[in-house]
Amino acid sequence: MLKKNTLTFFATLVAFLFSFEIQATSFNSEAKQALLIDLTTGTILYEKDADKLVAPSSMSKIMTVYMVLNEIKQGRLSLQDTFTVSTKAWKMRGSRMFIRVKSDVTVSDLLRGVIVQSGNDAAIALAEGVAGSEGAFVEMMNRKAHEIGARDAHFTNATGWPDPEHQMTLRDLAVIATRTMMDFPEYYGMYKEPEFTHNNIKQPNRNPLLFEKVGCDGLKTGHTDLGGYGLVASTIQKGRRLLMIVNGCKTKKQRAQASKRLITYGYRAFASTMLYSAGQTVEMADVWMGVKNKIPLVSETDVAITIPRALIKDINVEVVYKTPLQAPIAVGAPVAKLVVKIPGKPEKEYPLIAGESSQKIGFFSRIGSAFNYLVFGGA
Numbered sequence: 001m002l003k004k005n006t007l008t009f010f011a012t013l014v015a016f017l018f019s020f021e022i023q024a025t026s027f028n029s030e031a032k033q034a035l036l037i038d039l040t041t042g043t044i045l046y047e048k049d050a051d052k053l054v055a056p057s058s059m060s061k062i063m064t065v066y067m068v069l070n071e072i073k074q075g076r077l078s079l080q081d082t083f084t085v086s087t088k089a090w091k092m093r094g095s096r097m098f099i100r101v102k103s104d105v106t107v108s109d110l111l112r113g114v115i116v117q118s119g120n121d122a123a124i125a126l127a128e129g130v131a132g133s134e135g136a137f138v139e140m141m142n143r144k145a146h147e148i149g150a151r152d153a154h155f156t157n158a159t160g161w162p163d164p165e166h167q168m169t170l171r172d173l174a175v176i177a178t179r180t181m182m183d184f185p186e187y188y189g190m191y192k193e194p195e196f197t198h199n200n201i202k203q204p205n206r207n208p209l210l211f212e213k214v215g216c217d218g219l220k221t222g223h224t225d226l227g228g229y230g231l232v233a234s235t236i237q238k239g240r241r242l243l244m245i246v247n248g249c250k251t252k253k254q255r256a257q258a259s260k261r262l263i264t265y266g267y268r269a270f271a272s273t274m275l276y277s278a279g280q281t282v283e284m285a286d287v288w289m290g291v292k293n294k295i296p297l298v299s300e301t302d303v304a305i306t307i308p309r310a311l312i313k314d315i316n317v318e319v320v321y322k323t324p325l326q327a328p329i330a331v332g333a334p335v336a337k338l339v340v341k342i343p344g345k346p347e348k349e350y351p352l353i354a355g356e357s358s359q360k361i362g363f364f365s366r367i368g369s370a371f372n373y374l375v376f377g378g379a
Contacts, residue, residue, distance in 0.1 A: 093120065282299055
C-alpha cells in the first residue's frame, strides 16, 4: 500500500514565521537585468533577463581573480610571488591601480588592485604573469568558465574592456561568484576590504553595498558605456546568504539604489528554513516480516526551502513509501521520499533512507507475523 503522511509540525513553523511575515507583492527592478538567488537553498527569488548575453564590464574581473586564486590553490603560485609590470599593463586605460612600468608587484597587491580598485593595469599584469600573455590567459579563462558551469560566458580580455564579443549572462556571473566563494573561502575576504593603498594612492572599494547595513561581504562592480552600471554582490544575514546581480543601470546612484532595494526585497519578502538536516529522522515506518517491526526513515540530505512568506501557511510536506516496508532492509537503503509542495511551484522530492537495518525473521515467526497483520493490522 502506498502511504502518504502529511507532516503536522508546520503549525509550529507557521506560527513562528508569521510573526515576521511581510506580504510578497509584485516586484520590478529598475535595472535592465537582475538576478537574486538565496544561496542557502539555491532558490531563485527574482530574475529579469538573466539569460540575456550582456557586456559584464569589470564584473568579469571576478573570473580573472578566480583564475589567479586557482593557480595559488594548485600550488603553482603564491601571494608573495612578484610579477614585473609590462608597458602594456602600465599604459592600460580606464580604472587603474597605478602600478609603475618595470616594477615588481606582489600577487597579493595585484589581486587587491583588481578586487578593491578595479585596476585594469593590475588585471593585465596578473594575466601576463600567469599565462605569459593576456591572450593565453583569456583562453584559460574561457576553458575554466565553461568547466565550472558558466556555459555562455565568452571572454576576449582580462579586464572587461568593451568588446561586442566579450559577453556573458547574469546566470554565468552567478555561477562564477558562487564558485569563488565555495572554492576559495580563505581568500574571499579580500572582496570586503573597504580600501587599498598602492604607491601612496588610496582608493576605496567601489562596491556600494559594503557601506550599507545589509551584511555585504563582496564581490564586484562594473561599468562601461556598452553595459551600463552593474554589480555582483553577496550578503549574509542571520546565516542566510543571498547573491544579487544587477546590470544596465543608468548611473552609479541608480545601481546603488537598485542593489539595496533588491537585497532588501529578498530578505523581507521570503523566508528560508531548514526542514531536516542530513541524518535526521523524519518518521518511523512499519516493517513487514522484520526482526525490527519499525525503522526510522532518515533524510539523506539537508532539506531546506525558501518561499514567499505569504505562502508559508500553504506548504504541504508528505512522506511517500510503500507500507509496510519489506524485510530484509539494509541501513542506508533508499526506501521513501519526502515531497515538498508549494503552491505555484514544482514539487521537490528528497530521498529518505533506512536509518537502521532489519533482518528477515525466521519461518515460524513469519507465520505469526502474517496472522497478526491480517487480524490486527500490525506489522
